[in-house]
Amino acid sequence: MLRIHFTSHDLQNIRVARQPDPLWELVCSVCRLDTGQGPLDFGHWRRAARERLSGDAVASRALRPLRTLIPAAGYIPDFLTPPVTGGGLPAGLDQLRHTPRTRLVRDLTRLADSRPVPDWAGSLGRPGGDSLRSLANALGIYFRALLEPYWPHIRTAVANDVDLRSRDLLDGGTQALLDGLRPLARWNPPVLEVEYPIERDLHLEGRGLLLVPSFFCWRRPTALADPGLDPVLVYPVGKAPLTVARAADDGLVRLLGRTRCAVLAEVAGRHARTTSEVAAAVGIALPSASYQIGVLRDGGLVASRREGKCVLHTATALGQRLLGGDSGLRPGTGAAVGP
Incomplete structure (x- = not known):
């Protein structure tokens, strides 16, 4: 259970991302790729992606480092999903390229506590190295090969959810907005209780909360692991399969x-x-x-x-x-x- 604690100021500072965030969708899609999760929602995409990868050596090579850093379950480094700006993939990759080395070391050390981390990952952000730039390039290749063809459909699903959240907010204020997140979360003022794989408390402390609707997020919401980062809650939207x-x-x-x-x-x-x-x-x-x-x-x-x-x-x-x-x-x- 994730318990998100609100103050009165936080309730005045709840936002909803208006468009899908490319890097959050990318990270969630890598989690879906090698599993059988969501066969109705993602089965066609998964089959098409595997077919594309089998015939596209460049995309296949780009996926290898992503699989290392993005496990299907467990900790995923926060630097892979920098702050949501609405600037699209170029802005997100630019933020990633400029990740401070202290954050890279902290995130990769935490990842190494749960799974082996190859030597190349340890060189990310090293002065004079190009590993971080190479990782950003791999993310871009993966996105263009496996997500960009589906982006209009993904964007429509997210836009429909944003319409729903906007109506809730206009009709009933922030309480209706938070109540509308059921069954994924339960609003028990002043705490939003979210289904989560571990027990965790997140105190917003006046920073507010950004809700990020996501197509490839599946079954339950997710959040950044570091409580010191700007708080976000990424949650799955209702959707038709990617037919x-x-x-x-x-x-x-x-x-x-x-x-x-x-x-x-x-x-x-x-x-x-x-x-x-x-x-x-x-x-x-x-x-x-x-x-x-x-x-x-x-x-x-x-x-x-x-x-x-x-x-x-x-x-x-x-x-x-x-x-x-x-x-x-x-x-x-x-x-x-x-x-």
Whole structure:
């Protein structure tokens, strides 16, 4: 059990990350890769990833040091998941490259207490060495090979969860937000009790708490091991299986193009999206988003309606089917939940 202790100031300083964090998703996905965990949620991704690794020597080599540092269970070094900034993968890798040596030594010493650590890991951060840069490069290669093709689907699932948390906060304040984390956590004021593999107390002491919704987190939330770091709680979002990848990895992307595929996945979430919301989520200019939505609408994949001053967009039944929605589940929905 993880018990997170709030003060009145902490309750005023709860935030929710608006987008999936690439390094948290990467770390959680490595944990899922070599296990049978979440066969419905991650089975297709796991099979596709293993197939990709068998034919991609560069990605396969990049995974080796990650497996050393990221066990499927137990302690994972905190420096692999630097503070969430919303700046995407480049910002996260830049923070990792500049990890202070004192933190590297502390984290790797703790890792060595639970499992063997190879010599190359001990050289991370050594003055004049390039091991930390090589590790950052390996993280980037892994992400581009095994996560980037699925990123629109992951982003949609997280956006749906953020919508849910936002409604809870607007309707009932921080109490409703924390109550809404059930069954993963129980709000027993002033303590948030979280299912956790060890007994632990985390005192926020006025620093607040950042909630980080995650696709690859499974079954229960996770947190940084060092209580002195800025507190975060990474928790699993509700999701449909990554069946979108069946098409998006090659067929649908070849048909629509990667940007248009990302736009379609974004409007296929639980709630209708405005053009500006689609542009921000996909990372394209507003005129480009408007154009892409228009093309998808002309093709019968997107429906648009005006509400007041806004135009809202949703995926049609045909659009849902192209995204792997034959089961009736939209991307980002479903009952399966886990870290």
